[in-house]
Amino acid sequence: MSLVFAGIASHAPGITGRAHMADAAVVQEFHGAYRRMGERLAAARPDALMIVSAEHFANFFMNNMPAFAVGMANDYEGPIEDPEWLGIARRKVPGDAELSRRLIREMMQTVDVAYCEEWKFDHGIMVPLHFLTPQYDLPVIPMNINCQGPPLTPLHRAWAFGEAIRRAADAVPQRIALVGAGGISHWPATPDSGKINEAWDREFLRAWTSNDREALLSYSDEATYRDAGQGGFEIRAFIAIAAAARGRGMVQHYRPIPIFSVGCTVASMDIDACRT
Amino acid sequence: MSLYQLQKFLFDINRDPNLQRRFLADRAAVLAGYQLTAEERDAIVAGDIGLIYVLGANGQLLMHYAALLGMEWSAYIGAMREGVRRYGPVRAGLYAMTTRLDEKVANV
Numbered sequence: 001m002s003l004v005f006a007g008i009a010s011h012a013p014g015i016t017g018r019a020h021m022a023d024a025a026v027v028q029e030f031h032g033a034y035r036r037m038g039e040r041l042a043a044a045r046p047d048a049l050m051i052v053s054a055e056h057f058a059n060f061f062m063n064n065m066p067a068f069a070v071g072m073a074n075d076y077e078g079p080i081e082d083p084e085w086l087g088i089a090r091r092k093v094p095g096d097a098e099l100s101r102r103l104i105r106e107m108m109q110t111v112d113v114a115y116c117e118e119w120k121f122d123h124g125i126m127v128p129l130h131f132l133t134p135q136y137d138l139p140v141i142p143m144n145i146n147c148q149g150p151p152l153t154p155l156h157r158a159w160a161f162g163e164a165i166r167r168a169a170d171a172v173p174q175r176i177a178l179v180g181a182g183g184i185s186h187w188p189a190t191p192d193s194g195k196i197n198e199a200w201d202r203e204f205l206r207a208w209t210s211n212d213r214e215a216l217l218s219y220s221d222e223a224t225y226r227d228a229g230q231g232g233f234e235i236r237a238f239i240a241i242a243a244a245a246r247g248r249g250m251v252q253h254y255r256p257i258p259i260f261s262v263g264c265t266v267a268s269m270d271i272d273a274c275r276t
Numbered sequence: 277m278s279l280y281q282l283q284k285f286l287f288d289i290n291r292d293p294n295l296q297r298r299f300l301a302d303r304a305a306v307l308a309g310y311q312l313t314a315e316e317r318d319a320i321v322a323g324d325i326g327l328i329y330v331l332g333a334n335g336q337l338l339m340h341y342a343a344l345l346g347m348e349w350s351a352y353i354g355a356m357r358e359g360v361r362r363y364g365p366v367r368a369g370l371y372a373m374t375t376r377l378d379e380k381v382a383n384v
Contacts, residue, residue, distance in 0.1 A: 013339075014349075017349075018349055021349070056336035056337075056340070057283075057286075057287050057290070057334065057336055057337050057340075058290075058291055059291075061283075061284065061287045062280065062283070063284070080290060080291045080340065081290075081340050081343055081344075082343045082344060082346075085343040086343075120291055122340070148334065148336065149334070150370070187374065188335065188336070188339070189334075189335025189336050189338060189339040189371060190335055190356065190371050190372070190373055190374075191353055191356045191357040191360070191373045191375060191379075191381070192373060192374050192375045192381055193353060193381060193382065194381035194382025194384070195374070195375065195381050225370070229374075230335075230370040230371060258381065258382035258383075259382045259383070259384070261382070
């Protein structure tokens with residue numbers, strides 16, 4: 001039928017795995033905002049959740065790295081990480097292979113995506129689901145953009161991917177919710193973990209909320225690596241959501257929480273009905 | 277050039293519980309399937325997270341592997357910093373350390 005919800009959120013593993021190491025009130029505020037995003041998502045009565053993430057070698061390796069991948073299975077499982085370390089129990093997550101097939105067929109008209117009949121989730125998808133669909137009762141269509149192994153997917157292709165998602169969502173009878181999961185500036189999985197460039201994040205979120213395509217696509221990988229760390233490459237997931245929704249965004253929560261390694265973000269975006 | 281093989285080992289073991297069990301039972305037998313240098317093999321057998329970090333393994337692969345070994349967060353961060361102190365700067369990849377050796381980020 002159409003896209004009925006669009007938003008973005010952080011997916012860092014510390015959000016669940018190291019919650020006990022952060023100030024309780026700060027955690028509560030962020031986790032509360034994340035759960036309320038789940039409530040708004042549910043209120044849009046979606047039939048499925050398309051989630052764009054930047055996975056981290058849970059499925060895709062440098063032997064065969066897709067620029068874009070979309071899951072096409074009736075169920076998935078995760079997390080691959082030690083469940084205790086992540087703070088999320090290992091489980092099956094429902095998918096919808098037939099819906100995936102229809103969406104992929106339409107997306108492929110403009111963007112070459114790899115389809116995946118197997119997919120194991122890491123924190124990149126498990127952390128968002130933990131807050132957004134805590135009952136794991138909504139079919140998930142996982143999607144990945146290569147933000148990890150250079151050569152990376154170019155930003156303008158992430159935009160084209162978002163446009164393809166929108167066209168596909170509008171072409172199926174189901175009501176589709178769409179979430180982008182990733183980080184803005186961060187230096188995860190290094191001794192620098194916890195370093196956050198708040199000014200850089202706020203400028204990115206300004207461009208994202210105003211759906212400023214030119215500004216969003218103006219980041220070079222060299223500047224991003226210098227100013228926002230290798231984690232900053234994950235802006236691709238957020239850019240795809242702006243391209244799909246084409247509306248104005250609103251940030252419900254942004255706050256650097258160093259022990260979570262990221263500026264913790266929850267934001268939603270209006271869906272521009274005028275877009276063709 | 278065997279950094280690729282080192283990372284392939286991390287990729288395989290991180291996502292495959294059967295391989296994890298085989299590795300814990302007989303590390304050498306599992307590692308025989310990968311074309312590793314002696315330095316890489318020894319780092320894995322010793323669980324030397326600092327050296328694997330310095331060799332240039334992608335940080336996400338290494339983070340999941342450290343979790344698999346049961347390292348808690350501050351020990352894992354400390355091991356990477358100790359690796360740079362002992363073996364010098366990260367030799368490849370995108371996960372270089374940009375803070376000082378004596379610096380504590382996020383209080384760990």
